[in-house]
Amino acid sequence: MADVKEMIAKRVAKELKDGDVVNLGIGLPTKVANYIPDDYDITFQSENGFLGLGPAPEKGQEDVDLINAGAQYVTIKSGASFFDSATSFGIIRGHHVDITVLGALQVDEEGNLANWIIPGVMLPGMGGAMDLVVGAKKVIIAMQHTNKGKHKILKKCTLPYTALRVVDMIVTEMGVIEVTPSGLVLTEINSDYSIDQVMEATEATIMVSSKLKEMTK
Amino acid sequence: MADVKEMIAKRVAKELKDGDVVNLGIGLPTKVANYIPDDYDITFQSENGFLGLGPAPEKGQEDVDLINAGAQYVTIKSGASFFDSATSFGIIRGHHVDITVLGALQVDEEGNLANWIIPGVMLPGMGGAMDLVVGAKKVIIAMQHTNKGKHKILKKCTLPYTALRVVDMIVTEMGVIEVTPSGLVLTEINSDYSIDQVMEATEATIMVSSKLKEMTK
Amino acid sequence: MQKKIKTLEEAIAPIKDGSVIMVGGFMGTGTPEILMDALVLKGIKDLVIICNDGAYPKRGVAKLIANKQVKTLIASHVGLNPEVGQQMDRGELEVILVPQGTLAERIRAGGTGLGGVLTPTGVGTIVAEGKQVITIEGKEYLLEMPLKADFALIRGSVTDKKGNVWYNESTRNFNPLMAMAADTVIVATEKIVEVGEIDPNNVMTPGIFVDVIVGGEKPWQM
Amino acid sequence: MQKKIKTLEEAIAPIKDGSVIMVGGFMGTGTPEILMDALVLKGIKDLVIICNDGAYPKRGVAKLIANKQVKTLIASHVGLNPEVGQQMDRGELEVILVPQGTLAERIRAGGTGLGGVLTPTGVGTIVAEGKQVITIEGKEYLLEMPLKADFALIRGSVTDKKGNVWYNESTRNFNPLMAMAADTVIVATEKIVEVGEIDPNNVMTPGIFVDVIVGGEKPWQM
Numbered sequence: 089m090a091d092v093k094e095m096i097a098k099r100v101a102k103e104l105k106d107g108d109v110v111n112l113g114i115g116l117p118t119k120v121a122n123y124i125p126d127d128y129d130i131t132f133q134s135e136n137g138f139l140g141l142g143p144a145p146e147k148g149q150e151d152v153d154l155i156n157a158g159a160q161y162v163t164i165k166s167g168a169s170f171f172d173s174a175t176s177f178g179i180i181r182g183h184h185v186d187i188t189v190l191g192a193l194q195v196d197e198e199g200n201l202a203n204w205i206i207p208g209v210m211l212p213g214m215g216g217a218m219d220l221v222v223g224a225k226k227v228i229i230a231m232q233h234t235n236k237g238k239h240k241i242l243k244k245c246t247l248p249y250t251a252l253r254v255v256d257m258i259v260t261e262m263g264v265i266e267v268t269p270s271g272l273v274l275t276e277i278n279s280d281y282s283i284d285q286v287m288e289a290t291e292a293t294i295m296v297s298s299k300l301k302e303m304t305k
Numbered sequence: 306m307a308d309v310k311e312m313i314a315k316r317v318a319k320e321l322k323d324g325d326v327v328n329l330g331i332g333l334p335t336k337v338a339n340y341i342p343d344d345y346d347i348t349f350q351s352e353n354g355f356l357g358l359g360p361a362p363e364k365g366q367e368d369v370d371l372i373n374a375g376a377q378y379v380t381i382k383s384g385a386s387f388f389d390s391a392t393s394f395g396i397i398r399g400h401h402v403d404i405t406v407l408g409a410l411q412v413d414e415e416g417n418l419a420n421w422i423i424p425g426v427m428l429p430g431m432g433g434a435m436d437l438v439v440g441a442k443k444v445i446i447a448m449q450h451t452n453k454g455k456h457k458i459l460k461k462c463t464l465p466y467t468a469l470r471v472v473d474m475i476v477t478e479m480g481v482i483e484v485t486p487s488g489l490v491l492t493e494i495n496s497d498y499s500i501d502q503v504m505e506a507t508e509a510t511i512m513v514s515s516k517l518k519e520m521t522k
Numbered sequence: 523m524q525k526k527i528k529t530l531e532e533a534i535a536p537i538k539d540g541s542v543i544m545v546g547g548f549m550g551t552g553t554p555e556i557l558m559d560a561l562v563l564k565g566i567k568d569l570v571i572i573c574n575d576g577a578y579p580k581r582g583v584a585k586l587i588a589n590k591q592v593k594t595l596i597a598s599h600v601g602l603n604p605e606v607g608q609q610m611d612r613g614e615l616e617v618i619l620v621p622q623g624t625l626a627e628r629i630r631a632g633g634t635g636l637g638g639v640l641t642p643t644g645v646g647t648i649v650a651e652g653k654q655v656i657t658i659e660g661k662e663y664l665l666e667m668p669l670k671a672d673f674a675l676i677r678g679s680v681t682d683k684k685g686n687v688w689y690n691e692s693t694r695n696f697n698p699l700m701a702m703a704a705d706t707v708i709v710a711t712e713k714i715v716e717v718g719e720i721d722p723n724n725v726m727t728p729g730i731f732v733d734v735i736v737g738g739e740k741p742w743q744m
Numbered sequence: 745m746q747k748k749i750k751t752l753e754e755a756i757a758p759i760k761d762g763s764v765i766m767v768g769g770f771m772g773t774g775t776p777e778i779l780m781d782a783l784v785l786k787g788i789k790d791l792v793i794i795c796n797d798g799a800y801p802k803r804g805v806a807k808l809i810a811n812k813q814v815k816t817l818i819a820s821h822v823g824l825n826p827e828v829g830q831q832m833d834r835g836e837l838e839v840i841l842v843p844q845g846t847l848a849e850r851i852r853a854g855g856t857g858l859g860g861v862l863t864p865t866g867v868g869t870i871v872a873e874g875k876q877v878i879t880i881e882g883k884e885y886l887l888e889m890p891l892k893a894d895f896a897l898i899r900g901s902v903t904d905k906k907g908n909v910w911y912n913e914s915t916r917n918f919n920p921l922m923a924m925a926a927d928t929v930i931v932a933t934e935k936i937v938e939v940g941e942i943d944p945n946n947v948m949t950p951g952i953f954v955d956v957i958v959g960g961e962k963p964w965q966m
Contacts, residue, residue, distance in 0.1 A: 109730050131730055135844065136770040137917050139728050152773070152964040153901070153913040159771035159800065159824065161966075164913075167684040167717040169725035172948075173770075173796070173917045174852045177845025178634030181865065182702060184730060205870075211832070211839075212823025213797070219845035219865045223635055252868040326952050348952055352622065353548040354695050356950050369551070369742040370679070370691040376549035376578070376602065381691075384906040384939040386947035389726075390548075390574070390695045391630045394623030395856030398643065399924060401952060422648075428610070428617075429601025430575070436623035436643045440857055469646040627858070636849070637862030637878065637885035656859065658889070663859035667880070690945060723912060724946045 092232060092261040095305050098123045099276075100189055100230050100259050102304070104130055111135060111180065111220055113190035114158040117230050120189055133185055135216040137176045140168025157216065177216065181223040188224035190217060191231045192258075194245040197292045199255040199267035201229070202247035214250065221254040233260035239291040241265070241272070262286045263303050271295060276303040309449060309478040312522050315340045316493075317406055317447050317476050319521070321347055328352060328397070328437055330407035331375040334447050337406055350402055352433040354393045357385025374433065394433065398440040405441035407434060408448050409475075411462040414509045416472040416484040418446070419464035431467065438471040450477035456508040458482070458489070479503045480520050488512060493520040526685050526735045530560045533708050533734045537673055539566045540593075544629065544671040544700040545573040545583050549602065552693035553582035554677040554710030556739050561586055568593040572629070572671055574622065574696055576600035581742075590614065596669070598622035621649060624666050626699060632668035633702025639666055674704030676727070677739060678711035682718070685709065685732030686725040694726065701731045710739040748907050748957045752782045755930050755956045759895055761788050762815075766851065766893040766926055767795040767805050768919035771824065774911065775804035776899040776932030778961050783808055790815040794851070794893055796844060796918055798822035803964075812836065818891070820844035843871060846888050848921060854890035855924025861888055896926035898949070899961060900933035904940070907931065907954030908947040916948065923953045932961040 093116050101123035104110055111133045112118050121143070124130050132141035134156045141156060142163035150161040171179075179185060194202040201221055204214040221227045234240055241258065258265040263286055264276035274286060275297045283296060310333050318340035321327055328350045329335050338360070341347050349358035351373045358373060359380035367378040388396075396402060411419040418438055421431040438444050451457055458475065475482040480503055481493035491503060492514045500513060534557065537543065547553025553573075561569075562585050569592050576597055577584040584603045586592050594616045600606040609615035620628070621643045631639055640663035644650050654665040676697045679690035687709055689697055701707050709727075714737045756779065759765065769775025775795075783791075784807050791814050798819055799806040806825050808814050816838040822828040831837035842850070843865045853861050862885035866872050876887040898919045901912035909931055911919055923929050931949075936959045 134914070136773075137914050138722070139730055140722065150966060151913065152966060153915045155771060155773045155914055157770075159773075164722060167682065167686060167729060168722040169686055169728040170723050170913055170916055171725075171728070172920045173844070173848040174634075174921050176917075177848050178630070178702065179728075179730075181635030181845055181863065182633050183635060184702070210823075211829060211841075213819060213821035213839075213841045214843050214871075215797075215821040215823075216844040218843040218869065218871065222864045222867075223845075249869045251865075351692070353551075354692050355944070356952055357944065367744060368691070369744060370693045372549065372551045372692055374548075376551075381944060384904065384908060384951060385944040386908055386950040387691055387694055387945050388947075388950070389698045390622070390626040391699050391856075393695075394626050395852070395924065396950075396952075398623055398641065398857030399855050400857060401924070427601075428607060428619075430597060430599035430617075430619045431621050431649075432575075432599040432601075433622040435621040435647065435649065439642045439645075440623075466647045468643075631861075635864065637864065637880050637883065639853075639861050640859030640887075642857065642859065656887075658859050661859065665862075665878075688945070694945075721946075723910070723916075724943075 093119060096230050096259050096261055099264065099303060100228055103228060104187060108186040109133060109184060111185050111188045111224065115191055117189040117191060133179065135176050135180060137173060138164065138168055138170045140165045177219050180219050183223060183225055185224040187226045187228060188220045189228045189230050190220065192229045192240065194240050194242050194247050195229055195255050195258055196242045196245045197271050199253045200245050201250045201255050202245040203250050205248050207248065217250050221251045226256045227254050229255055229258045231260060233262045233289045242291045262289060265294065273297050274300060276301045278303045278305065310336060313447050313476050313478055316481065316520060317445055320445060321404060325403040326350060326401060328402050328405045328441065332408055334406040334408060350396065352393050352397060354390060355381065355385055355387045357382045394436050397436050400440055400442055402441040404443045404445060405437045406445045406447050407437065409446045409457065411457050411459055411464050412446055412472050412475055413459045413462045414488050416470045417462050418467045418472050419462040420467050422465050424465065434467050438468045443473045444471050446472055446475045448477060450479045450506050458507045458509045460509050479506060482511065490514050491517060493518045495520045495522065526732060527683065528734050528736060530556060530736055533736045534560050534564060536706060537561065537566060540568045541673055542570040542671045544674040544704055545571055546676045546695065546697035546700050547582050548574050548692065548695040550577045550582035552677050552695050552697055554675050554739055555582065556736065557675045557708060557710045558582060558585045561591065562589050567591050570594045572596045572669060574598055574625065576603035576606040578602045579605065594618065596620060598625050626696065628666050628669040629696065629699045629703045632670040633699060636668060638668060641666055669703065671704040672706065674700040674707045676701050676707060676709045678709045680713045680715055680720060681709055681711035681735055682715050682720050684717045685729035685735060686720050687727040687732065688720050688724060689726050698727045701727045706733050707731050708734040708736065710736045712739050712741065748954060749905065750956050750958060752778060752958055755958045756782050756786060758928060759783065759788060762790045763895055764792040764893045766896040766922040767793055768898045768917065768922050769804050770796050770914065770917040772799045772803035774899050774915035774917045774919055776897050776961055777804065778958065779897045779930060779932045780804060780807045783813065784811050789813050792816045794818045794891060796820055796847065798825035798828040800824040801827065816840065818842060820847050848918065850888050850891040851918065851921045851925045854892040855921060858890060860890060863888055891925065893926040894928065896922040896929045898923050898929060898931045900931045902935045902937055902942060903931055903933035903957055904937050904942050906939045907951035907957060908942050909949040909954065910942050910946060911948050920949045923949045928955050929953050930956040930958065932958045934961050934963065
């Protein structure tokens with residue numbers, strides 16, 4: 089089996105269309121950039137203030153004025169543009185980002201998302217996440233299906249919300265789940281798992297699409 | 306007697322302090338720029354999008370990309386800066402303009418201002434005037450005392466308001482009137498006129514300052 | 523990369539009778555004149571135009587107004603174009619006047635996903651009619667709502683082939699705001715350059731906002 | 745012309761215990777480190793710091809936090825500076841978390857005289873607690889209020905002697921917004937140039953906002 093995170097990133101990458109403006113969260117979502125077809129012109133946004141985010145620089149070639157939202161040194165592509173934080177979040181809130189890919193602590197049947205705080209344990213702050221999920225045209229959650237066996241896809245989130253009814257799609261190592269007005273629908277499944285195994289790893293009610301496909305790995 | 310408009314402009318200019326940011330309205334107020342001491346560093350704002358407005362260019366030297374808010378070709382001074390209209394009015398509304406000088410159709414005892422519309426007669430639009438008088442730290446009205454004998458300084462404006470309680474000072478060919486919480490106070494008088502003449506040319510109640518001075522011409 | 527450079531005709535093809543169109547410029551300076559001329563030629567009607575002003579005769583949006591193509595004009599100032607007043611008097615043109623700073627902020631709100639902004643401008647005046655007044659710490663503000671459009675017609679001084687735009691001097695005005703607030707953004711530009719020729723720091727409208735680039739915009743001939 | 749260039753010591757002289765200070769930068773990038781160091785040396789306390797984040801140890805505002813000079817931190821993210829959580833747990837530091845886009849917009853509102861803005865961000869979350877919810881066309885928005893400060897500490901890449909500032913790449917972030925929202929604005933800059941050397945079109949913070957210029961800010965040493 090391919091590395092789980094790489095597999096998830098690879099599947100998410102298929103959701104990106106030529107010409108899209110995309111914002112990738114820190115961690116697993118960042119890997120999505122590695123699976124874009126060469127002939128695609130995808131513009132990556134970095135919410136700290138630019139469009140045209142490129143790959144990490146060679147060691148020793150870092151530009152100290154140029155970091156991404158995860159505080160890593162990065163590069164820009166030709167045609168990039170810089171702006172201030174109000175414009176950056178204007179781009180996000182104003183629905184000019186086609187897709188955002190983020191991790192999650194919990195997602196629920198209504199597409200509600202919790203990914204920024206575990207009261208009493210972890211209080212990092214929401215950063216740009218609340219704006220991103222409210223503003224992006226499509227919100228994809230890329231994460232491992234469970235937290236070491238503990239359910240993350242729930243009937244109802246128990247952690248404080250990041251936002252309500254914002255998630256469009258969940259991609260995990262087990263499959264692809266779409267959030268629809270009638271609930272969660274499993275549309276693709278990793279052939280290493282049975283539908284029962286997916287159900288077991290999910291607290292939320294999941295419908296299985298009549299067109300269920302095999303997930304590419 | 307010196308030209309009335311020039312005299313008014315000259316007197317208004319005395320209100321400007323070194324380092325001030327100033328926005329001058331179209332017409333008479335524009336002339337204020339001609340009476341600034343040479344050693345003063347005044348920054349003039351043009352609300353169509355820049356700071357550092359300079360004098361009119363020589364004929365034939367016009368730059369077609371560079372107009373002021375009155376649609377006249379202008380120049381910029383060294384150290385100027387350009388920006389978009391939202392930033393321009395952010396500067397105005399955010400109290401970053403020290404003084405604005407505007408004409409008026411009517412001003413009243415409360416410092417209410419009417420200067421943008423005569424219903425059924427003149428409907429030019431308010432342009433930037435409503436923002437300027439609400440946003441500038443000090444609002445000076447520079448105008449002739451009456452409209453060919455018809456009162457303009459009233460107990461209460463009869464024309465639609467530009468804004469309420471915004472005028473700080475009125476400079477006319479007859480004198481200088483300050484708007485205070487207790488009403489209008491004549492602080493300077495042109496020696497060509499008597500106090501009675503000023504009163505007669507003014508519908509509003511005017512108090513005469515105990516420190517009444519002669520207006521410079 | 524998608525090809526954004528098109529002919530004038532291709533560029534304005536999707537604009538129809540009744541379209542809501544933002545037009546950049548301040549008294550014509552910063553208005554894409556070749557797009558105005560093309561719309562006059564095309565002759566579509568009942569347009570809703572959002573522009574700072576009514577310009578002056580034979581300049582900018584005044585061309586559309588003179589040609590009776592405009593149903594509604596949302597602007598802050600129309601005093602230098604006598605045709606506006608005449609058409610209003612005859613009931614041919616509706617004019618909605620908005621304070622200039624409020625107009626800028628409403629367009630910005632439309633482009634940046636804000637539900638509205640609170641401004642002190644216009645409180646106690648005609649502008650406040652029909653609007654919600656919200657009092658904060660004893661001070662009154664008007665709730666002003668976002669403005670959006672089907673099209674934004676923008677004038678660039680320098681535009682690269684990805685659509686990154688740089689505006690010279692006072693041509694900038696409403697252009698970058700409108701470029702964020704419309705479904706389709708058409709830039710008529712003086713100069714077209716290769717991608718990378720505009721310093722990424724100095725890009726004023728990022729290319730993601732621009733759908734169509736048309737070359738051939740000229741400096742205004744006085 | 746007023747002389748704006750001052751020494752570090754002169755520049756921070758008016759900053760006192762309890763001052764409300766906006767600090768530009770995103771995870772330290774774009775933060776004026778020489779001003780942070782000078783404040784640490786000065787040792788004033790009970791500061792209210794408004795900054796995008798808590799940076800990371802030995803960088804930016806983290807220096808002030810580590811030195812126990814901060815009473816309240818208003819930020820969108822504090823997860824990469826463990827000291828913040830520790831001081832919170834001990835009750836030494838109050839942290840007010842604000843979504844990043846809302847933080848930017850609140851600072852912009854403070855600087856541009858808006859009474860507030862309506863944002864969809866945070867609706868239905870902890871962020872909405874105690875805030876007015878306004879429904880427009882069936883959609884809920886939070887009314888978010890302006891933020892202002894006594895001081896803004898800004899990092900310029902290039903600054904002219906009138907105070908016009910140009911920011912390089914991702915150092916821009918909150919700097920131009922904060923420069924409009926504080927009573928006194930101090931810029932620590934890498935390069936000081938003569939007036940006129942920055943193209944007026946590309947000025948990012950107009951000089952009228954800058955009260956004090958301090959030279960000697962260095963590129964960050966990794």
